[in-house]
Amino acid sequence: MTGDETNGDEGRRVGRRSRALRIAGLTLAGVLVLAAGAAGWAYWQLNDNIKSVDINTALGDNRPAKPTPSATATAEELPTEALNILVLGSDSRSGAENQALGGGDSTGARSDTAMVVHLDAGRSEATVVSIPRDTLVTRPSCPLENGGSTEAAYNAMFNSAYAVGGPVCAVKTVESLTNVRMDHYIEIDFAGFAKLVDALGGVTVTTEEDIDDEDSHLTLEAGTHHLDGEQALALARTRHAIGDGSDLGRIGLQQQLVKALLEQISTTDLLTDPAKLYRVADAVTGSLTTDTGLDSLTELTRLGQSLKDLSADSVTTVTMPVVPAPSDRNRVVAEEPEASELWESLR
Structure with a gap:
């Protein structure tokens, strides 16, 4: 060669x-x-x-005082002020998925679940306060999108605020009841909750008694169960088959589900599974309504990152103290002074 x-x-x-x-x-x-x-x-x-509602503009300045932020805090630092978020689970039947999960095609929506989530300044602890939907309250006059307003109502069901005036009236009614400023608003519907649980791979809960509820279509023996999204939603809606059949028994199940979700999120390494991360994010944002302060992925991510050290063991769940209403034994009213003391502790 x-x-x-x-x-x-x-x-x-x-x-x-x-x-x-x-x-x-x-x-x-x-x-x-x-x-x-x-x-x-x-x-x-x-x-x-993400859908949003401009609650701050709608309510204006006639609200509980907002704490003054620390002058030394920066966007990169840990939060230095506590945060209160009104979280609602709506029983909206809009859309085929919500109608199927809700068990009907009835119009309108109510706040089926209401929780005030109080995050401490360091975001290492949280208190979740459930407000029974059957609580009789003074519902204030609320502004409407068309420029009008709803009439004030006395001895009104708490969940009627959302039904007559949407998120704006729900926030105003909670602030009127608690005298605590709601910094943010988050709402998720039937389909969104079920999709979130499925995207996370289900949740594990332990029931202390057998459940056989014809209304929620849930049948479970006492013990530990791993539930899919539809089952978890049914558990959150179960009422008549536990305790005395009131909303208070259901609240206990809902609080248990909150902690089960936190446990599942903490044990699921979403960052190593982009496909699962997207499914979870899509499930959350697809059925979410927030105030305009949380209506972007950037803001929601920032909030989520601030909660990275928050574990299920650091979350305290309580229910607003109530007693049977004198006017209707099937309804409840805030128990005083215990209820006022609870809200004062958050302030």
Whole structure:
């Protein structure tokens, strides 16, 4: 073999390697471009999922005082002020999924679940206070989107506030009842809750008694169970088959579910499974309504990151103290002074 032939073969091999490297480089670049595009599309999709209500503008300044933020705090530092969030689970039947899960096609919506979530300044502890939906309250006059307002009502069911005036009236009624400023509002519907549980792979709960509820269509023997989304939603709605059949028994189950969800989230490494992370994020944002302070993926992510050290053991769940209403034994009213002392402790 001559030197020219050798150089020619070597040149061809170098040329092939060069082309292969160029192809590999172009392929990698293409994958990166597609990944970036997919990430951009995913962010846009998730961000676009979120619905919001401008509660601050609607309610104006006639509200409980808001604590003054620390002058030394920066966006990168840990939060230095406590935060109160009104979390509602609505029984909306809008859409086929909600109608199927809700067991009917009735119109309108009510706040089936109401919780005031109080996050401490360091975000290492939280208190979740459930407000029974059967509580009789003074419902204040609330502004409506059309420029009108609802009439004030006395001895009104707590969950009627959402029914007559939506999130704005729900927040105003809670603030009127508690004299605690709600910094944010989060609402999730039937389908959203079930999808979230399924996206997380289910939740594990332990029931202390057998449950056989015709209304929620849930049958469980006493013991530990791993529930899928539809079963978890049925447990959250179960009422007549436990305790005295009142809303107070259901609240206990709902509080248990909150802790079970926190446990499941803490044991699921979403960052190593982008597909599961997207499913969870899509489930959350797809059925979420927030105030305008939380209506972007950036704001929700910032809130989530601030809670990274919050464990289920650091969450205290309580129910607003109530007693049977004198006017209707099937309803309850706030028990005083215990209820006022509870809200004062949050303030």
